[in-house]
Amino acid sequence: MSTQEIADRLVALCRIGQYDEAYKELFADDAVSIEPEFTQQPPVKGLDNLLAKSAQFATMFKELHDSSVSAPIVAGNCFACTMMIDTTNHEDVRSKMEEICLYHVKDGKIISEQFFF
Template sequence: MQTSEIADRLVALCRAGEFEQAQTELYADDAVSIEPEGAPAEVVEGLDAIREKGRQFMSAIETVHAITVSDPLVAGDYFSVTMTLDTTMKDRGRSVMEEICVYGVEDGKIVSEQFFYSMGE
């Protein structure tokens, strides 16, 4: 798959709330996930660990009110999207999280993801 095809598929799955399916289908086994400094898991390596990080995040959510994902912006082997999650968290109540997500692609698979968002919001 070309980077633009991977980007479009990731966006479609994320818009449907199918985050783990996106990881299973599109990520390399040795992919790396990077969160902002101070996040509970700043760097996670490997697809199994990335899936587990996602499961832990989703288990902290009581209700998903809305997921908004922009169309991808593609440049070479990279693409980015903005994502907004409107959720009620089990321990914090309702909140809206906005982030920029940047993905790197090699050999038809996502090999890196990095998320940019404000901590503490």
Template sequence: MTTQATTMTTQEIANRLAELCRKGDYETAQKELYAEDAVSIEPYATPEFEKETKGLQAIIEKGQKWSAMVEEVHGGDVSEPLVADNSFALIMTMDLTMKGMGRMKMSELCVYQVKDGKVVSEQFFM
């Protein structure tokens, strides 16, 4: 008897991503839910980050670089996901102190595309 892995629905992926992000466990979310060839798109390029990051390992490294820039997290929230077919969106808010930049509050719309049960792209709007 063979067992087949069940593919998560877009709603299940959205719920799991929101749950892990609320815990601040972004790397687990990426490793568990993202495709190997996923793409991450920022609103614009900065000296620290390219506008587009390709591949799961590069996305994980980008997240580690971001975490290293954070001095302290004061709070934040992740909305319930809004799901449509193979895409979903979350609103993430963060209150944090960045090293050398002081305390700031950020809010972004995070839009995800899903294919074959994995996140294939994430795009952030501020």
């Protein structure tokens, strides 16, 4: 798949909440995920670890009120999109998180994702 096709597929899967399917289908086995430095979370490497990180993130919320993913912007082997989630956590605090997501593609697979918020 081209970078545009991968970007379009990722957005389509994320829009319907199929994040695990997106990882399994589109990410390289040795892909890396990078959070903002201020979170003090080290990069996560490897598909199994990315799936575990995604599962752990989902447990942080009691309720998902809304979510959205923008159309991707593609440049060469990179693409970016914005994502938003509106959630209530287990302490009944509602919050809205918006981020820019940057992805790098190599040999038809996503090799890195990096989040900015």
